[in-house]
Every structure is written in structure tokens, then in C-alpha cells.
Amino acid sequence: MTGTRMTGMPDHHPLRRTAVAFARHLSLAAVLLLTVGCMTVPDRDGITSFRQGAATANQQSQSTFADINTFLRQQQIDRASQLPTLNESEFFSPLASEDVAKWNRAFGLIDAYAASLETLLDPARSSDTETALAELGEKIGTIEGGRLPAGVAGGFAQLGGLLVQMRAEKEALAAIRKADPAIQSVFDTMMTAIGEDRDNGVRAMVATSWGDVLGAIQVEFLTAGGTAAKRDVATRYVGTLDQRDAQDASLASLRRSIGLLAAAHRELAAGDPPSARRMLDEVQAEYAAYRQRVDALRQQDGQSQGSKP
Template structure:
């Protein structure tokens, strides 16, 4: 099923469950969106801020899961090594990477928070100033403070926010900012990676490939068939985990596209396609949880098999 026009790629896998009071499911965003008209009033504006918080949580969870599963692989391999070195234990996506993504989502959150105020006549003047200040803040951001490759999209958003100065109508503000939001999410999607050979997906896949190469060496050095069989089983498990984690990153990329599509629908004042998006989010969620559970079960089964084969 295609997305509503926003330049996003169709999706198959699911967002991670949100945590915290600001991480309400993206379904809420889209459910409210379904009731929008060409001239939505304050109550009909979707909770875009909460949807962005969900995507932020999904990003942090995906990165955490990747590091956890890779670390377990590293531990299992290290058990067969004669000595231990720090080089055997690498963190693919460190705290700095997570912080950059959190900073990017914080900008989106600030934008959405100001929109909420713009819908309130009593806070409208403050909201105008906040949007302009946010544009200035984005313009002053060092690109190194954001995920690699996304600075250009945020620069576009920042420039458009400066044009909102004096704007008192929320819908006109949203329409003005929409090209910047689309550019922002587009660059974030590119940073995650359009395929296994680009962005974060490439970094993660290369790390898994290193693990597989090490297991290939272990196979060649195995002294007997039983040892070789254990290595082969671990090799297959590693491949499955690699593929499942790439799928989770692809799901994250599609969630970003879904947010972009939702904002485009809001800017256009359309409600068509909203129900399709809701169904898509539900399928994404169910598939993602199934994949995460499958990774855990495979790891546990592999560990149990190795223990059972031990003398």
C-alpha cells in the first residue's frame, strides 16, 4: 500500500513500543488525522508531537537492540578465545550517536510544541517568537551535532521557520514549514539508509559481516565435526540476526516516512489515506515485535544447543 504523497518508501516492518508519557503511539497521530477537514480547528489538529516522540523512542530502542545482540555475539565468541582484548568488544552505535538522533528529534519536538501554542489564542504571540527563535537555533547548529547527512534538511526547515515571523494562523504556518519538514525527514531517512549499503544500515551490516568472517575462521580451525557443527549453527543464527536487525532499521526508516506523510496530509488539509496509514502502523508494529522476539528465541536456542553439546 503506498504512502500518501511525501516521498516516503512503502513499509513492511514495525515501530518499537514507545516509553514515557510523551511517547504515545503514532496510531494516535493518525487516528486524529483521520478526522481532519480542509480547515481543521484546534481539537482536530493531530498530535504530531507525540508521533515524533514515538519515532524518537523507536530509534533509541532499535540502536539499543542492535548493540545488545551484537554484544551477546561477541561474548559467545570470546568464550572460545585463548585471551581477551578490548578489540573483541565493539559498540556499533555509541551514546554519541544516540545523542545526535535525540537532538534531531528535540528540534522536531520544539517545532510541534510551538504549533500547539499557535493554536491557542492566548499563547499565539509566544508561539510566533518561539518558531522564529527555533529557526535561528537551527541555523546556528553545528552539523556535527546532528546525525551524519541530516544538516541540510534541518537548514531548510530553519530557513522556512524564519519566514513564519508574524504568522498568526497555524495552518498557514504548517504549510510554510512543510517543505522543511519533508526535507528534514527525507535526510533522516537517508541517514538510516535506503538499503543495506548505505547509512546506519551499512555500518550495522558491516559489523555483522565481521562477526561472520570471524566465525568462518573458527570453522576452519575447528578440530572435529562436532565443533564444526556448532560453528555452523552459530553462523546461521548470526545471519538471521543480521537480517532481522536490518529489517528493524528499514522499519525505522519507514516510520520517519510515515511522519513526513502525516505532516503533508495535515498541511494539505486532507484526511484521505489516513485509515490506510493507521492499518500500516498496526502491521508495522506487529511485524517488528515478531522479529525482535525471533532474534531472542534464536539466540536462546543457539546458546542452549551449545550448552547441551558441551562435555
């Protein structure tokens, strides 16, 4: 029975060709459905990675702010050593401890949001935490704007309002998608607060502080007697420029980390955890690069201090 199958239908028969084509389309549809399903099913590891990324960005913010104050304070001490008397006004911190605490509080709220998403993805706990997001939204609503970084309160107010509406939300992916516009607003305001350049936000405030230090060294240069003395002041001036630039680069790096967190959340909302994790890996890389810069700056500053008489 050449040219026939067990059904007795020839390969070239129109009905058989139609059946084969239908089977192929059905198989393709199944593959596409499976692919889409894999992309839209929330990945608890992806949420955990997001939470870890936020923790790293918070650590980067706390370390960056502390380093800025430390390096500036050292410059102030160097400056004071050249003065006949000590004055409290010579010593100041551009980032007060309460300002640093506000950033820690903001990242803490992001962590609480991610923790609530984790519980929605945990079968053993999700039924007990359906209102976790709404309760967090209510908590955010009670936080006074002054307890968050300048300019950031508006983004969190939007997030809090959205979370309150999720009182009976049981699906993590649905929650992420609903919250994403507000999360983007939160991160956008945080990036704005850091500053796009040295003329804006925290970067501008820090640049002004370094400008005061540099201005004092310039005055010292004018009164220095002899070439050797002027050379020493000029060397310190250049070293201070390096420190200023390194501190601004650290703030720019922190801003990039926050932007990567925003992009990662957007990918999670789109149902693409692998892309989100790649961006969160970049957050870890940003922090590692920041630490390398600070370590190199400390080593350079230590060598400079060691060379002083």
C-alpha cells in the first residue's frame, strides 16, 4: 500500500494536508502559550533579587553619604590646622544624620513592599497576607513628608494610595503591575533628589560644600610664602579636586543604581524576571565599583597624609 498511512489516506490527499497543517498550528500555539505562561508567572526568586537589590542600593546610599561627610571633615581639619584659632563654623556636614536616616527610611518602605510580594508568592503564607499590601499603604499614608528625603514624599504618597486599593489582591503579578506606575514615581523622585548633575539635588549641596573647602585653599595659596609653600598648597588643592570628583561620581553611581531598580521592577511587571535579574546584577556591580573607587581614594589620601611633615 505505497503512498498510504494506516488510515488508508494518501499523503497528497487535501484532507490530510489540512489535518497536518492544523496539527502544526496547534503545536505552535501550544508552544507560544507555554512561553507566555512562563513569562507571566511571577518568579519568587525575581522578587527576592529585587529586594536584595534595594538593600544593596540602600547600603550604597548610607556608605556614600557617610564617606562624603568623612572626606569633607578631613579637609576641614586640614584647613583648621592652618588657622590661628578654632571655630565651630569651620566644621560642618553637608548631609546631616537625620537626612541620612530619611534615605534609610525610604529604602525600608521599598523593602517592606517587596517583602509583601514575597508572601503573596509563598503558598504557605499567601492566604494570611492578602491585606499586607493595603496595610503597608496605610502605613505609608501616616508618614509625614518631612520624614522622607526632600522631594520624595509625593512618590510614596502615590504608592501608598495604590497599595490601599489592593486589600484583597491575591496575585503577585497583578499587584506588581498595579503598583508599577507608583514605584516608578518613587524611584524617579529619588533620582531627582540625588540630582542629575552637580547643579541639582544632593549633588549640588555636596558640590557647594566642596566649593567652600576649595575656596579656602585658594585663599591660602594667595598668602603662602615662597614657591615651596605654594606648591604644597597647590598639591593639596589638586587632591581636593580629586576627592570632590570622586564623591560626585559616587552620587552619580547611586543614582544609576536607583534607576536600575526602577527598570528591574518594570521588567518584573512585564513578566520578564530574567531581564529584571540582569539589571539587579548591575546594581551589585555598581556598588562593587563604588567600593573600589572609595578604597582607592582612601589609599591615595593615606599616602598624602603620610607625606605631610
